Structure formats: structure tokens, C-alpha cells
Amino acid sequence: MLTILFDGIAYGMVLFVLGCGLSVTMGLMNFVNLAHGAFAMLGGYVAVAAMQRLGLPFLASLPVAFLAAALVGIVLERLIYRPMYAKSHLDQVMFSIGLVFMAVAGTDWLMGSTQQFIRLPAWLQGRFEVAGIGIGRYRLFVIAVCGVLAVSLQWGFTRTRFGSRLRAAVDDARVARGLGIPVSRLFALTFALGSGLAGLGGALGIELMGLDPTFPLKFMIYFLIVVTVGGTSSITGPFFAAMLLGVADVVGKYLVPQVGAFIIYALMVALLITRPHGLFARART
Amino acid sequence: MTHRRTVLSGILGLTLAASAGGAALAQEPVKIGLILPMTGPFASTGRQIDAAVKLFLAKEGAVHGGRKLEVILKDDAGNADATRRIAQELVVNDKVAVLAGFGLTPLAMATAPIATQAKVPQIVMAAATATITEASPFIARTSFTLPQASEPMADWAAANGIKKVFTVVTDYGPGIDAETSFAAKFKAAGGTVESVRVPLRNPDFAPFLQRVSEAKPDALFVFVPSGVGAQFMKQFVERGLDKAGVKLIGPGDVVDDDILDGIGDVALGAITTHHYSAAHDSPANKAFVEAFQKANPGMRPNFMAVGGYDGMRLVAEALKETKGDADGEKLIAAMKGAAWESPRGPIKIDPDTRDIIQNIYVRKTEKVGSEFRNIEFATIPNVKDPVKARK
Numbered sequence: 001m002l003t004i005l006f007d008g009i010a011y012g013m014v015l016f017v018l019g020c021g022l023s024v025t026m027g028l029m030n031f032v033n034l035a036h037g038a039f040a041m042l043g044g045y046v047a048v049a050a051m052q053r054l055g056l057p058f059l060a061s062l063p064v065a066f067l068a069a070a071l072v073g074i075v076l077e078r079l080i081y082r083p084m085y086a087k088s089h090l091d092q093v094m095f096s097i098g099l100v101f102m103a104v105a106g107t108d109w110l111m112g113s114t115q116q117f118i119r120l121p122a123w124l125q126g127r128f129e130v131a132g133i134g135i136g137r138y139r140l141f142v143i144a145v146c147g148v149l150a151v152s153l154q155w156g157f158t159r160t161r162f163g164s165r166l167r168a169a170v171d172d173a174r175v176a177r178g179l180g181i182p183v184s185r186l187f188a189l190t191f192a193l194g195s196g197l198a199g200l201g202g203a204l205g206i207e208l209m210g211l212d213p214t215f216p217l218k219f220m221i222y223f224l225i226v227v228t229v230g231g232t233s234s235i236t237g238p239f240f241a242a243m244l245l246g247v248a249d250v251v252g253k254y255l256v257p258q259v260g261a262f263i264i265y266a267l268m269v270a271l272l273i274t275r276p277h278g279l280f281a282r283a284r285t
Numbered sequence: 286m287t288h289r290r291t292v293l294s295g296i297l298g299l300t301l302a303a304s305a306g307g308a309a310l311a312q313e314p315v316k317i318g319l320i321l322p323m324t325g326p327f328a329s330t331g332r333q334i335d336a337a338v339k340l341f342l343a344k345e346g347a348v349h350g351g352r353k354l355e356v357i358l359k360d361d362a363g364n365a366d367a368t369r370r371i372a373q374e375l376v377v378n379d380k381v382a383v384l385a386g387f388g389l390t391p392l393a394m395a396t397a398p399i400a401t402q403a404k405v406p407q408i409v410m411a412a413a414t415a416t417i418t419e420a421s422p423f424i425a426r427t428s429f430t431l432p433q434a435s436e437p438m439a440d441w442a443a444a445n446g447i448k449k450v451f452t453v454v455t456d457y458g459p460g461i462d463a464e465t466s467f468a469a470k471f472k473a474a475g476g477t478v479e480s481v482r483v484p485l486r487n488p489d490f491a492p493f494l495q496r497v498s499e500a501k502p503d504a505l506f507v508f509v510p511s512g513v514g515a516q517f518m519k520q521f522v523e524r525g526l527d528k529a530g531v532k533l534i535g536p537g538d539v540v541d542d543d544i545l546d547g548i549g550d551v552a553l554g555a556i557t558t559h560h561y562s563a564a565h566d567s568p569a570n571k572a573f574v575e576a577f578q579k580a581n582p583g584m585r586p587n588f589m590a591v592g593g594y595d596g597m598r599l600v601a602e603a604l605k606e607t608k609g610d611a612d613g614e615k616l617i618a619a620m621k622g623a624a625w626e627s628p629r630g631p632i633k634i635d636p637d638t639r640d641i642i643q644n645i646y647v648r649k650t651e652k653v654g655s656e657f658r659n660i661e662f663a664t665i666p667n668v669k670d671p672v673k674a675r676k
Binding site for chain 1: 324325326328329332456481482483484486487488489491492493495496498512513515516519523524525543544547548549
């Protein structure tokens with residue numbers, strides 16, 4: 001049972017890294033970016049290419065995936081996302097879902113439609129047992145990486161100058177600009193960070209979730225659940241939401257496989273009825 | 286996203302038709318509407334079959350029974366609504382004599398009423414749920430059925446000291462087919478079976494494999510669609526089930542030749558029963574694999590490709606039999622009982638059910654040089670689809 005809890009936490013961690021980038025762009029910048037999964041896929045494919053074509057080791061391919069997705073994020077933010085900030089949410093949804101379809105078709109054409117594979121280094125393969133709990137090495141690695149990320153993100157947004165400027169810029173861009181805060185540069189950086197996190201999540205997730213051109217569509221629902229349940233105004237919200245959903249999904253499928261697929265949705269509905277703005281929402285004005 | 290390509294250039298076809306005789310020259314080509322998922326999650330099926338169909342025309346020529354075959358390829362992206370609409374257009378606008386392809390069960394099922402109404406033969410080259418051929422008297426199948434591939438596994442397992450099996454299948458038509466046919470046969474042979482079904486959209490197999498690990502069965506019988514099969518195999522090994530002595534068995538989809546090299550070491554030792562392996566040892570298969578790989582560098586033909594190749598041959602054989610008459614009823618009548626040597630071995634279209642009768646092979650995944658292969662080591666000859674055979 002504890003083994004399954006451990007599996008669920010690892011799975012939740014990957015969901016967190018995939019989803020928190022979205023809550024960064026969506027929550028902090030108030031921009032509905034459904035194309036988030038496309039950045040995750042990009043990160044995954046960059047990691048695969050870095051390992052297969054350039055022969056980089058797995059660990060080195062992770063920052064490459066982050067940087068590549070962040071870089072593409074910056075470029076796209078400058079070129080096509082910026083004009084969309086002022087538009088309605090519906091326009092943003094239509095626009096970004098369009099990007100998803102383009103990304104799916106483009107990846108299909110460029111990389112082929114088959115599953116992509118990576119080979120983990122030997123020290124990340126297999127599992128060991130501690131007090132009867134089977135611990136997969138790779139899952140432990142994922143938990144460690146994502147845990148560090150969660151803590152540093154939370155710290156970054158609440159305790160640093162960057163974080164407070166960003167929150168000011170989101171709450172009232174006009175006043176923030178008046179105070180000399182470089183709002184558009186701040187947004188570009190934030191967008192890059194969100195995309196980069198998605199890319200990193202995509203790379204980490206290859207081994208657990210697989211990677212093919214339909215990735216953004218297949219997992220869009222999971223990112224969205226994490227962000228909806230977690231609320232978009234903090235990092236802790238999506239973090240606990242991702243944990244809760246990861247564990248509930250895995251444990252549910254383990255205990256009652258007959259209804260396993262629905263547990264995550266039932267939980268989402270229940271949570272949204274009781275806390276419509278998310279787990280730790282502050283009231284938006 | 287729908288695109289069309291006419292496969293053979295008209296000039297080549299015309300010269301061939303002219304050499305086949307004056308009567309043929311006057312006739313229109315026989316159009317085959319090939320509907321495949323060329324994009325989307327099942328695109329590898331489409332690409333394999335498309336490549337095999339092109340290979341057939343290149344290798345065996347386009348003229349059969351005095352008529353030139355012309356293939357119209359359409360992409361349905363694996364969406365049943367699209368398949369149905371495209372099939373309708375092909376029948377009404379393009380006046381195709383044969384509908385072919387069908388990557389997934391719902392796609393074949395959605396098209397069946399059109400085949401019946403239009404009296405156009407529908408050649409199922411991939412979809413493998415047993416009941417498909419009952420959906421229309423105009424359907425003939427050149428792929429396989431899951432019970433046909435799964436039941437021999439039950440016999441093999443029972444005969445090889447396996448007593449307790451845990452089955453994990455994807456919760457949709459083919460998965461349920463595989464599970465129920467295997468479980469029924471294996472229980473009848475005295476074994477015990479526990480089962481779970483995995484949702485079609487399932488990112489992580491950990492909870493299901495954990496159940497397997499606690500049940501400590503002798504073998505894990507698995508059917509998941511071929512793409513996610515790789516994920517499944519990796520997690521099977523990650524969980525240490527292979528070291529715990531659990532054998533991985535099932536129909537051959539998880540060790541699909543198309544992605545076997547990508548799956549790598551974790552596939553070693555899997556025992557599967559299937560109708561085709563690219564490593565099948567026969568001159569016909571050697572020639573087929575060689576020509577396929579020459580025409581499609583970096584690709585290896587899989588069980589989908591052989592279904593497409595034989596689907597084209599079935600049309601060709603039927604046209605020879607009707608002497609070029611492409612009337613739907615005459616064609617389907619000619620297809621019943623057609624038999625020939627396929628790259629997978631001898632096959633025959635059952636005259637009663639229009640389903641395929643073929644050998645099923647027991648294979649073990651092994652490393653040959655630097656490549657991974659499914660090496661056949663036992664043959665169960667002339668297997669009919671057991672679901673229909675019992676009726």
C-alpha cells in the first residue's frame with residue numbers, strides 16, 4: 001500500500017511540474033494558455049533529440065529541455081502571444097488551442113508519429129526496498145527534482161524582488177509601470193519560466209507517460225485539472241492539487257480498477273463544488 | 286487534414302494495361318478507396334499499411350485480371366465519423382469498387398452499413414475485434430482477430446507449467462476480446478485467472494502493475510495498443526516483475542516490430558502468440574521484408590503491413606477470378622475461399638465467415654545482432670477465428 005502511495009506521489013510530482021508552468025502563465029499573467037502542453041512536448045522531444053542525436057547523458061538533457069522550451073517561449077511571447085494579452089479569454093483559448101493543433105501536426109511531420117524512447121542511465125533504473133516499500137529509483141529521482149523545484153518556486157514568488165514585482169505587475173500593470181517596473185520584460189521572463197518548466201516536465205515525464213505527437217492533447221486535461229483544482233494564485237495550490245490528484249488517481253486505480261478512470265474527475269468535481277476558486281484561492285477582485 | 290494521393294502514375298499503368306490486352310484497355314481502372322489513420326495517435330498503422338499497399342503495386346504490378354488497380358488514399362485520423370463520411374464520398378463521388386484499410390474497430394464498424402448498402406466489398410486490413418466481419422456481408426478481413434491470436438496463448442501457457450495468470454488489457458473492444466478469449470480457454474485448461482482492465486487514456490501503469498506484483502502470478506497476460514506497449518514493458522521491468530519470475534505473455538501487439546528496437550532490452554524474453562513476425566523464416570517473407578525496407582528506409586514491416594499487403598492481393602486474386610468484373614457481389618463471392626502463400630505463411634479467406642484462416646506462431650523476443658526480433662519457435666496451423674468457429 002505504501003508502495004502505491006509512493007508511486008502516486010511520483011506521478012503527482014510530474015503532474016505538478018507540467019501543471020505549475022501553466023499556473024504561472026495563467027494565474028500570474030492572467031493568460032489562458034492551452035498550448036502549454038505543446039511546450040511540454042517540445043521539451044520532451046528536445047530531450048530525446050539531445051540524447052539520441054547528440055549523445056548527451058540523461059541528466060544533461062533535462063536543462064537543455066528547459067532552456068529550449070524557455071527560449072521558444074520567449075520568442076513566441078514576443079511575436080504572437082503579446083498581442084493576445086489584452087484580448088478576451090475566449091480569444092486566448094481559441095488562439096492557443098489553434099497553436100496546439102499546429103504543434104501536433106508539425107511534430108507529426110517533423111519527428112514522425114511513433115512513440116519516442118529514451119534510455120535511462122543504469123543508476124536510475126530498477127528499484128530497491130525500504131521497510132517493505134518498493135521504491136523505483138527513477139520515481140525517487142523525480143520526487144527529488146520536483147520537490148526542490150516546488151520549494152524554490154514558492155520562495156521565488158513570495159520572497160524575492162522578482163516575485164513581488166511580478167505580483168504587482170499582474171495586479172495593476174498600469175500602476176506598476178508608473179513605479180518603474182519593466183512590466184513587459186517581466187512578463188516575457190515569466191512566460192519563459194512557465195514554458196521552461198513545461199519543457200522540463202515533458203522531459204521528466206517521457207519515462208512515465210510516453211511521448212508522441214498527441215502529447216499536448218492527451219494530457220491537456222490533466223494540466224487543466226491541476227490548475228483548476230489548485231487555483232492559479234500560488235504555487236502551493238497547484239502543488240497540493242497535483243499531489244492529491246496523482247495519489248488519488250493511482251490509489252483509486254489500484255483499489256477499484258473498475259472505476260479507476262473516473263476517480264480523478266469525481267474528485268475534481270467534488271473539490272470544485274466545495275471550493276470553486278481552487279484549494280487555496282485568494283479572492284480575485 | 287484529409288489529403289489524397291493517387292498512387293500510380295497513369296502512364297505506367299496504361300502501358301501495362303495495353304500489354305495485358307485490348308479488352309482491358311477499354312476498361313476503366315478499378316478504384317480502391319484506402320482509408321487509413323495517416324495522422325493522429327494511430328498514424329503508425331496507417332503508414333505501415335500505406336507503405337505495404339504501395340509495395341504490392343510496385344512488386345506485383347498494378348494490372349490484375351486485366352484491370353488496372355488505382356488506389357485513392359484518404360486520411361481519417363482514426364476518427365470514426367470521418368471514416369464514414371470519407372467512405373460515402375469514395376463510393377458516391379469516386380465510384381470506388383472496393384473500400385479498404387480501417388485501422389481501428391470503430392472505424393470498420395462505422396463503414397459497414399455503407400458497404401452493405403452500396404454492395405461494395407470492404408477489406409479490413411488492420412482492425413481486429415472478432416465481430417467485425419459480422420457487421421456486413423461485404424466485409425472480408427486480411428489482418429487477424431484478437432481471439433485468434435490470444436487463445437493459442439492459453440494452450441501454450443497451460444502446456445508449459447503456467448497455472449496462475451493475471452491479465453491486464455486496455456478497456457476497449459480488442460482488449461476485452463483478448464482478455465475473455467484467453468481467460469475462457471485458460472480456465473477450461475485448469476488454470477486460474479485474475480483480471481484488470483486499464484482505461485484507454487492511462488498515463489501511468491503503476492497501480493495495475495502493483496496489483497500484479499502482489500498477486501504473484503506465474504505469468505502476466507497483456508494486451509495494450511502497440512504504442513503504449515513500450516511504456517508498459519518499461520514499467521513491468523522497473524517494478525522488478527521480470528526478476529520476480531513473472532513471465533510476460535500475450536498477443537504480439539506489445540512487441541510490435543515497428544517499435545521493438547525502441548523498446549529495447551525490457552522486451553527480451555516476452556512470449557507472444559501472433560500471426561506475423563518480420564523474422565518469419567520463409568523465402569516469401571525474406572523477399573517481402575527486403576523490398577519493404579528498401580522502399581522505406583528505417584522502417585520494419587509489422588503485422589499491420591502484412592495485413593495491407595495481403596488485402597491488396599485479395600482484391601487482385603478476386604479480380605482474376607471474375608476476369609476483371611468489379612461488380613461488388615461478384616468480387617466478394619470470388620474472395621470467399623481465396624488462398625495463397627502470404628509473407629506470414631499460408632492463408633485462406635474462410636468462405637463462411639469471410640475472416641482469415643492463418644497460422645499462429647509462438648514467439649520469443651530475442652536479440653539478433655544489434656536488433657530485437659520476435660523469433661518463432663512453434664506453429665499452430667490454420668487457426669480460424671474461434672469466436673465465430675464456435676457458433
